[in-house]
Amino acid sequence: MTRSISSRLALPVALAVSLAACQTAPVADAGFLSSYEGLETKAGTLRVSVRERRDEAMAAAVDRLFVQPARLIPGAAEGVAPEDVALVLGEVDRQVCYELSERFTVLGVPAADAATVRVAVTRITPTEPVGSGLSAVAGAFIPGPIGVRPPGSTGMLAAEAELVTTAGDQAAALAWARSANVVGMDNPSLSRVGDALQFAEVFGDQVGDSFAPAERPVRPVAEPDPCARFGPRDQPGGFLTRLVTGLYVPETQGVRPQDAE
Known part of the structure; x- marks a missing residue:
């Protein structure tokens, strides 16, 4: 009887632990946005922390618009090498450009009649390569898409962004964070910023959703592609590498460092 009760309790407890491990806590405001007033937590999010605000009339x-290069908040990447920081900033630039170009006309240079998008990376927590490697090896023997990574081996990316009108008003704002899960579908990586690089795409998706008016549809990519400087949008080599090795490999994903200014 005791064993039966213990068995029935084990599953809920395990689920509760797994659920807690999937949650991403909000990151403290970095002071980058021109205003944090009115930011509201997006409903229905668990693995990612999203606080956003949009003035529908202004955004419409x-x-x-012109997207300024992403900047790093001082102290946001302790223990991360400068060359790895440059990769993360470059990937954030790329993904934000990709997503906004499907909702807005993205310019290559600032213009007096164009809005401005400002972006800052507010935290990079490095990925632990050895633990990720062990996870990839273990994943080869575990059926299904769910993987397990050692505690303390997972990384994080947090960022803020805002859409500023030609009059200098904040039309939309976003404070965002995402931590890799110990149990889940996040791909391990041998790169110290493997998790942060992968989450740049998730951040870019949210920038597009948060800044574009609710009724604005996704539009075809303009010709010439305003994001062409970042290389091809499709990277089939990255998918094949993950399929074969179980690892996220930045070099196969088209990741490039941000240009030095």
């Missing part, structure tokens, strides 16, 4: 009036 914006079509043309």
Whole structure:
């Protein structure tokens, strides 16, 4: 009887532990946004922390915009090598450009009649390569897409962004964070910033959703592609590498460091 009760309790306890491990806590405001007033937590999110605000009238009036290169908040990447930081900033630039170009007209240079998007990376927690390697090896013997990574081996990315009108008003704002899960579908990586690089795409998706008016549809990519400087949008080599090795490999994903200014 005791064993039966213990067995029935084991599953709920395990699920509760797994659920807690999947949660991403909000990161403290970095002071980058021109205003944090009105930011609201997005409903239905668990693995990612999303706080956002959008003035529908202001956002609807914006079509043309220029995206400033992402910057790093001082102290946001302790223990991360400068060359790895450059990779993360470059990937954030790329993914934000990709997503916004499907909702707005993205310009290559600032213009007086164009809005401005400002972006900052507010935290990079490095990935532990050895633990990720062990996870990839273990994943080869575990059926299904769910993987297990050693505690303390997972990374994180946090960032803030805002859409500023030509009049200098904040039309939309976003404070965002995502931590890799110990149990889940996040791909391990031998790169110290493997998790942060992967989460740049998730951040870019959210920037597009948070800044574009609710009724604005996704549009075809313009010709010439305003994000062409980042290389091809499709990277089939990255998918094949993950399929074969179980690892996220930045070199196969088209990741490039941010250009030095």
